[in-house]
Amino acid sequence: GNNKSRARLPPGPPWVPLFGNLLWLRNSAADVEPLLLRLFARYGPIVTLRIGSRLAIFVSDRRLAHAALVGPGGVALSDRPRAAASALLGVTDNIITRADYGATWRLLRRNLVSETLHPSRVRLFAPARAWVRKVLLDKLREEGKEEGGNNNVMEAFQYSMFCLLVLMCFGERLDEPAVRAIEDAERAWLLYISRQMTVFFFLPSVTRHLFRGRIDTARALQKRQRDLFLPLINKRRQIKKSGQVVATTSDGDTTFQHSYVDTLLDVTLPDEKVTGTTRHLTDDEIVALCSEFLNAGTDTTSTGLQWIMAELVKNPAVQAKLRAEIDAASDTTNDNNEVTEEAIPRMPYLKAVILEGLRKHPPGHFVLPHRAAQDMDVGGYRIPKGATVNFMVAEMGRDAEEWARPMAFEPDRFLEGGDGVGVDVTGTKGIRMMPFGVGRRICAGLNIAMLHLEYFVANMVREFEWTEAPGHEVSFEEKREFTTVMKHPLRPRLVPRT
């Protein structure tokens, strides 16, 4: 063989006792974060964990991450691990997050990015954002009425972001019980997938027999999704067929002009059965893609909002400076007293606040796992075909060699003269922080996620003064859920500004 095939695997412990117990099986890479931090200190910036016969490799160095993910070499690391359970549970791999790098992934990703999240399409959803702004502020006002600062604003963030994505996905403004029904079904499904699928992932042949009951549960949860989604999907089919154009903005209207589902109804994939022909997506595939859309953007964005608002509570001077910028840039003649989307590009400090939040508190401390499509070389080590590779997102943003006072919240660092000025979160030329990942698998929703964070933070700061409530001091302790959330949820005192 050549030099590459003789190179060593990245170092690591010979085995990890932790993996013998259920902790590992229960959740994701995030569960092993503390262990990984100890291993990096001991072995250096790239380590291997052996889990049975599987290899899981973790990279904490941003230069190695850039070499592995960006540029021509990144192709080899753009697949996803195959979940053995997919076939067993009848879960399709034809969704953006799960598909391997290839024709199907490219079609589905391009459909989302250019037909739904492209700036020209994003504008079509402005009435949706304005409506959700109202939903969010109403919820916060309700919470604010509670005495003793017992207002868990995270709940309001989560619900509003879910509302927004439901509206963008199905083009339908649903009432709260209908949104809650979908939210509950999705949460049950996500919990199921994260808690149970990993069991199958690691031990497919044994578990097939042991976990019959779980397979039934999965089927039931999928049916629940289908029963909720299909009427909404069929309604868009009907609208499409009749060529009816629906009015979009007036307050009474609940049906919007554009939706993600509309684009999915047009997508065609290569037909596996007849070479050279194409087919439309099946209902099950559309349901799975809708589910992915709702889940990819809800917890990530609401977690981001929570950390950013917590920092604004803890740093009143930053909040005051942001508030001043908002007032100066806003259109004061607008009687809704809202910060409009048009004003956002005139707010560099707002952008800096969001970036500083994502640097210090990236919602995901890891990216989704990547899989080596062939033997490859990273930092002089051999990554064998089939190994999974992940990256220490939070570590990179908090690297003291790269950032001055990394654990301080200093948005000014992203302005002229700061150590973060001109930072490119896509990491094309080099990685300084990677809250959305980098390379071919970079977050498909990056632009809309930034817009949502900017728009809702600006409007929440315009509406209220966010202060610490006695007995509910802000703590930056972390807790790992689907994303890394605040261990003690933010419970601020909201003082309406007039």
Ligand code: HEM
């Ligand atoms: C603050 C909000 C968000 C953060 C921090 C975030 C972060 C991420 C990260 C870290 C990845 C994995 C990258 C990798 O595997 O290398 C990802 C993937 C993805 N995100 Fe986001 N995301 C956010 C919001 C959204 C939104 C709003 C949407 C869509 C509505 C979205 C859609 C996706 C999709 C489809 C993928 C899979 C991309 C692929 O596998 O090709 N995300 N995101």
